Amino acid sequence: MIFTQEKSEKGVKFFRPVQKTSVVNDIIEQIKGLIRDNRFGPGSKLPSERELAKQLGVSRPSLREALRTLALMGVLDTRHGAGNQIADSGANVLRTPFEFLIVFEQPSVRDLYEARELIEVFLAGRAAERRTAEELAAIEAALADMRKVLTDPDPSAWTEPNLRFHAAIWKAAHHPVLEHVLSCLRQGIHLCIETSRRAFQSLVVPYEIHAKIAEAIRRQQSETARRAMSQHMKLAREALQKLEENSSK
Amino acid sequence: MIFTQEKSEKGVKFFRPVQKTSVVNDIIEQIKGLIRDNRFGPGSKLPSERELAKQLGVSRPSLREALRTLALMGVLDTRHGAGNQIADSGANVLRTPFEFLIVFEQPSVRDLYEARELIEVFLAGRAAERRTAEELAAIEAALADMRKVLTDPDPSAWTEPNLRFHAAIWKAAHHPVLEHVLSCLRQGIHLCIETSRRAFQSLVVPYEIHAKIAEAIRRQQSETARRAMSQHMKLAREALQKLEENSSK
DNA sequence: ACTGGCAAATTGGTCAGTCCACCAGATGAG
């Protein structure tokens, strides 16, 4: 047994001159801690890289490795010429990692869709329970826009309000974690949404389902919202499946 | 106005000397592509940093920023002295980002638990449908170990087989994406599992529920497995809630 | 011939300094 814990502490007056595993990991942990303790709120600006490097007692390249990592993960917003600042929300934090997850596990589209269905139905139910008046308005506004483009010759006009409709429901559910997970899932099967949409001859049927969902959320009927969303997912899944069968023929 | 865009291009004949947004982003995209196309299988070793930097036509610091990011996301395993190698699986890819997500959104424990419940029930149902004989054996082995420690004076002995039991079910569900998401959720509420476990006077009741889940999975009764897991989650949630009430008093 | 330990080569970890591109606020002309 060796007892050598008391290293002579230099007169450190800055942050904490690194102690743990690697310099970069330590920097990241420190910044994470600062965010957690609300020392840096979302959107607040960090000191310049040169200044921060001096305070942390590390070189700029090392600091940059840490900042880059955080930026890539969506924790920081880095603008050339301007500075680094904490991101406004954790909306993008899962994006890049999720892409790698899909690259690694290479799940089937069907599995992704089932996961989406699971969470989407859940959030629809919660949205019916917790939506505020403003959030309901956003949902119904998106629905109205969907109605407008029902007869639009360009079917891609449907995409934007459709996306907005679902996103509004997610927001109304007040569950940011699942919201972001779902957002990543949706991105993973984005192509499939596009293709399955084309499987419908008419947009009238899907529109009516969306309207049913919105109605249930308006009346705060959780179970009805869940059923309607479930029906929506089921139809979309079937359309997707039909498309796969056609393409495999 | 100065027009100085056409720098003389050195004779680069290696990979592709960077084209897009930033150097680091481009490197990450290239490596991601290499993994996706199975040019680098899981566990395979990358060239040394100096070599890779030369091939990519970038400086070592830039390359290191990229590698560091990938390492922190769990895509790469970096060992000092040895080299960089692709991770064995995407198991850790979401870990760190998820921590940041929780730091950012600061969700309530209740919300996290609801999310866990949602996915856990879903996976239990799938496990009943898709488990292989080996996976069932792993589940029942964990259950047997849980039975052994029922009378153990040290309540923390319960934790390990309990964790193994759930992990075995996740594996048997064959849905890696949701499995990893759930794993991160569980980690986020890890403390709560510990505390809620202490809320039970006896471990007999929770053991019986686990046995019920395993039985349903054995008989491949999906809906029964879902109901049992749902019951398990409900009890744990109530225990957690009771604990919160006591601590707030 | 075998084995154990030591040393050199390899590779990641860190640093200092330099130059370039970009953004923003100050500054001066209209």
Place this chain on the structure above:
DNA sequence: CTCATCTGGTGGACTGACCAATTTGCCAGT
């Protein structure tokens, strides 16, 4: 007062160097 321009600050990227950990293989001792 308005607007174009300039300048200081900031991030982006590179070079070169040195340190530290690991691996490898050679060599001495058995």
